[in-house]
Amino acid sequence: MDExxxxxxxxxxxxxxxxxxxxxxxxxxxxxxxxxxxxxxGQWVVTRFAEIATALRDRRLGRAYTxxxxxxxxxxxxxxxxxxxFDEHERWSLLCLEPPDHTRLRRLVSKxxxxxxxxxxxxxxxxxxTELLDRCADLGTFDLITxxxxxxxxxxxxxxxxxxxxxxxxxxxxxxxxxxxxxxxxDDATKTAADRAAGEYIDYTRALIAEKRRSxxxxxxxxxxxxxxxxxxxxEAQIISxxxxxxxxxxxxxxxxxGNGFRALMLHPDQWQRLVSGEVAPSVAAEELLRWDSPLQLxxxxxxxxxxxxxxxxxxxGDEIAMLFGxxxxxxxxxxxxxxxxxxxxxxxxxxxGGGIHFCVGAPLARQELIQSVAGIVDRFAELxxxxxxxxxxxxxxxxxxxxxxxxx
Ligand code: HEM
Numbered sequence: 001m002d003e004x005x006x007x008x009x010x011x012x013x014x015x016x017x018x019x020x021x022x023x024x025x026x027x028x029x030x031x032x033x034x035x036x037x038x039x040x041x042g043q044w045v046v047t048r049f050a051e052i053a054t055a056l057r058d059r060r061l062g063r064a065y066t067x068x069x070x071x072x073x074x075x076x077x078x079x080x081x082x083x084x085x086f087d088e089h090e091r092w093s094l095l096c097l098e099p100p101d102h103t104r105l106r107r108l109v110s111k112x113x114x115x116x117x118x119x120x121x122x123x124x125x126x127x128x129x130t131e132l133l134d135r136c137a138d139l140g141t142f143d144l145i146t147x148x149x150x151x152x153x154x155x156x157x158x159x160x161x162x163x164x165x166x167x168x169x170x171x172x173x174x175x176x177x178x179x180x181x182x183x184x185x186x187d188d189a190t191k192t193a194a195d196r197a198a199g200e201y202i203d204y205t206r207a208l209i210a211e212k213r214r215s216x217x218x219x220x221x222x223x224x225x226x227x228x229x230x231x232x233x234x235x236e237a238q239i240i241s242x243x244x245x246x247x248x249x250x251x252x253x254x255x256x257x258x259g260n261g262f263r264a265l266m267l268h269p270d271q272w273q274r275l276v277s278g279e280v281a282p283s284v285a286a287e288e289l290l291r292w293d294s295p296l297q298l299x300x301x302x303x304x305x306x307x308x309x310x311x312x313x314x315x316x317x318g319d320e321i322a323m324l325f326g327x328x329x330x331x332x333x334x335x336x337x338x339x340x341x342x343x344x345x346x347x348x349x350x351x352x353x354g355g356g357i358h359f360c361v362g363a364p365l366a367r368q369e370l371i372q373s374v375a376g377i378v379d380r381f382a383e384l385x386x387x388x389x390x391x392x393x394x395x396x397x398x399x400x401x402x403x404x405x406x407x408x409x
Pocket of ligand 1: 056246250
């Protein structure tokens with residue numbers, strides 16, 4: 001076996017030791033090759049920052065292909081209809097659309113997430129954080145994920161969409177089950193659970209939409225309903241998918257960025273002190289939290305047109321690529337001392353929010369939430385320490401901790 005083949009062998013999302021710390025294997029792969037064929041997943045895997053950044057902006061690549069080709073035309077199997085409720089839930093998700101449908105839905109959603117729209121809600125965002133941190137202070141020892149990051153990010157997104165805060169736990173449970181579908185190694189039990197959760201979630205969202213029709217407010221779900229009622233062709237199915245993708249995308253990645261980021265801060269007390277002393281601003285540190293231990297490790301695209309070449313490798317229409325964000329974020333061609341966790345690095349042009357037409361629509365909100373959280377926690381808990389060794393979930397694509405126990409003294 002040659003060296004690259006041996007490294008590809010180590011790229012195994014089913015292997016707990018790889019998932020616990022993927023970076024040595026990712027670094028070795030990236031240095032060996034900018035792109036490689038992965039037989040396990042049937043994809044071309046892209047490892048370096050520049051190639052990933054270019055691919056994200058290449059309009060000949062798409063998150064979906066069904067707007068252009070049938071499954072048969074690309075030699076792909078017909079989709080498994082067993083998971084029909086899951087398919088229904090993401091049918092109109094921004095993440096599954098390409099222009100022109102993507103352009104129209106994205107324009108509607110973007111209005112609500114502009115930096116100025118987020119700034120108008122800043123006091124809300126701060127209020128949720130303060131309330132939860134008060135409770136963490138009372139507890140003395142708390143879990144950053146379950147006592148803070150989850151309830152915080154769900155409260156924020158629910159308040160923007162107009163979803164009752166009392167339903168937050170329901171949404172969290174559904175969302176956790178659904179996102180497991182995006183792992184490379186999801187088994188049938190996981191898919192069944194995701195499908196069931198998607199079904200319940202659709203029914204819930206349908207009822208929510210009916211409620212907004214009866215008693216409208218000025219929040220996003222109502223806005224979408226209004227567009228439909230004003231004669232534009234936004235269907236209920238489109239409103240359902242849009243609401244759900246915002247709820248899912250709107251908290252999972254934020255929670256995991258906070259979890260992975262505070263783990264890093266606790267393991268690097270010198271960097272924590274730079275925040276406590278005020279040497280580094282929370283807004284600057286937030287960017288390194290997004291870069292150093294990516295909460296989203298892999299994104300895929302389909303090749304839609306002939307002539308696409310990545311790092312000298314010619315690709316054919318119907319090929320699928322997988323971009324390794326966690327690897328690109330540690331690329332020494334782009335970042336000085338990439339493995340060093342440096343809260344003062346000040347490099348906001350990382351891959352954390354993607355690029356091109358699917359660039360994270362929630363990025364201004366996510367940044368606001370991260371900055372608010374870092375500032376609030378540093379201000380109150382200068383003596384923060386780890387209570388126990390944090391453990392990562394056994395998933396690769398979505399990288400996050402099962403918990404992060406911290407002590408305030
Ligand atoms: C730290 C937190 C977050 C991270 C790291 C993150 C990351 C990303 C990335 C990398 C993409 C691009 C996916 C691709 O190109 O295939 C994306 C898309 C998206 N994100 Fe985020 N996100 C975060 C928070 C949020 C929040 C708070 C929201 C919603 C309020 C949100 C909503 C979305 C949506 C709807 C898309 C799809 C956009 C489109 O396809 O046009 N994200 N996110």
